[in-house]
Amino acid sequence: MSVVLVGCGNMGFAMLRGWIGTGTLPPGNVHVVEPLDTLRLRAEDQGVNVHSTAASLPAALAPAIVIVAVKPQVIGDVLADYGRYAQPGRDTIFVSVAAGVRIDRLEHALAPGAPVVRVMPNTPAAVGHGAMVMCANPSVTDRQLAAVRQLMAASGEVTEIADEALMDAVTAVSGSGPAYVFHLIEALSEAGRAVGLPDEIAGRLAMQTVFGAAAYARESADDPGTLREQVTSPNGTTAAALDVLMRPGGLAALIGEAVTAARDRAVELGR
Ligand SMILES: NC(=O)C1=CN([C@@H]2O[C@H](COP(=O)(O)OP(=O)(O)OC[C@H]3O[C@@H](n4cnc5c(N)ncnc54)[C@H](OP(=O)(O)O)[C@@H]3O)[C@@H](O)[C@H]2O)C=CC1
Numbered sequence: 001m002s003v004v005l006v007g008c009g010n011m012g013f014a015m016l017r018g019w020i021g022t023g024t025l026p027p028g029n030v031h032v033v034e035p036l037d038t039l040r041l042r043a044e045d046q047g048v049n050v051h052s053t054a055a056s057l058p059a060a061l062a063p064a065i066v067i068v069a070v071k072p073q074v075i076g077d078v079l080a081d082y083g084r085y086a087q088p089g090r091d092t093i094f095v096s097v098a099a100g101v102r103i104d105r106l107e108h109a110l111a112p113g114a115p116v117v118r119v120m121p122n123t124p125a126a127v128g129h130g131a132m133v134m135c136a137n138p139s140v141t142d143r144q145l146a147a148v149r150q151l152m153a154a155s156g157e158v159t160e161i162a163d164e165a166l167m168d169a170v171t172a173v174s175g176s177g178p179a180y181v182f183h184l185i186e187a188l189s190e191a192g193r194a195v196g197l198p199d200e201i202a203g204r205l206a207m208q209t210v211f212g213a214a215a216y217a218r219e220s221a222d223d224p225g226t227l228r229e230q231v232t233s234p235n236g237t238t239a240a241a242l243d244v245l246m247r248p249g250g251l252a253a254l255i256g257e258a259v260t261a262a263r264d265r266a267v268e269l270g271r
């Protein structure tokens with residue numbers, strides 16, 4: 001199965017690393033189109049074929065999947081260069097990871113009835129722990145959907161949704177979500193330094209604590225609220241901290257506000 005990846009920036013490269021690292025795609029079967037020299041060289045280091053524009057893709061190439069990972073603002077223009085793979089008689093599936101951009105707009109940029117799958121990935125795909133949410137149009141056959149599902153499964157856990165309107169909420173929770181968690185690691189690490197820990201130890205403890213808590217929450221039969229209570233000794237240190245985090249306007253309110261802002265921005269990007 002040959003795959004064309006259009007745009008190899010933060011998200012495109014995260015997926016590429018996962019696919020090559022897990023052996024899901026042989027590098028020779030992957031063609032990356034990326035205009036920026038540094039990013040193209042970074043992709044080339046993974047052993048894949050690289051191109052600065054769509055024009056230099058081999059004329060005889062019949063990709064099973066074209067995955068477009070460019071910014072939402074340019075995706076319409078970029079897709080026009082790949083319309084040849086959407087002509088009748090072709091069997092290419094188009095995958096877009098662009099935030100906010102609806103399937104009808106993608107179809108419009110390609111050809112009426114082109115098989116399109118919208119995927120909202122996240123950057124932990126680079127290490128096989130992505131959250132990958134897929135939504136397909138009716139033109140995608142079961143066989144085609146299975147091929148995309150198989151590719152996405154190499155990047156992490158796959159969820160399929162039928163209601164495209166939910167993709168903006170998905171984007172706000174899992175697409176942008178790693179940034180919230182990275183910020184938590186930064187903040188915990190900085191707070192550790194502020195109470196006297198050496199830089200290196202504060203950073204390591206913050207990282208391992210987030211990693212360990214997520215791994216434990218994932219494996220445990222208990223829900224996160226129960227696991228939180230198990231850490232919280234009556235009148236102890238955690239209770240003192242949670243009095244701050246769980247006060248009105250605390251962390252839950254802030255996260256709620258942040259997710260709503262991200263969801264609203266996804267809606268705007270789709271206009
Ligand atoms: N970053 C993330 O965590 C996530 C991103 N996404 C989505 O992924 C998409 C890409 O985001 P991200 O990777 O962060 O953005 P980046 O800017 O890092 O990557 C996009 C790359 O595509 C290149 N590009 C522009 N035009 C073309 C073209 N015609 N052909 C091939 N490549 C082109 C850009 O080059 P140049 O800079 O020169 O324009 C850039 O290097 C967005 O639509 C975003 O919504 C989805 C989920 C998570």
Ligand SMILES: O=C(O)[C@@H]1CCC=N1
Binds near residue numbers: 099171175176
């Ligand atoms: O910030 C963004 O718009 C993209 C989409 C989800 C994560 N990054």
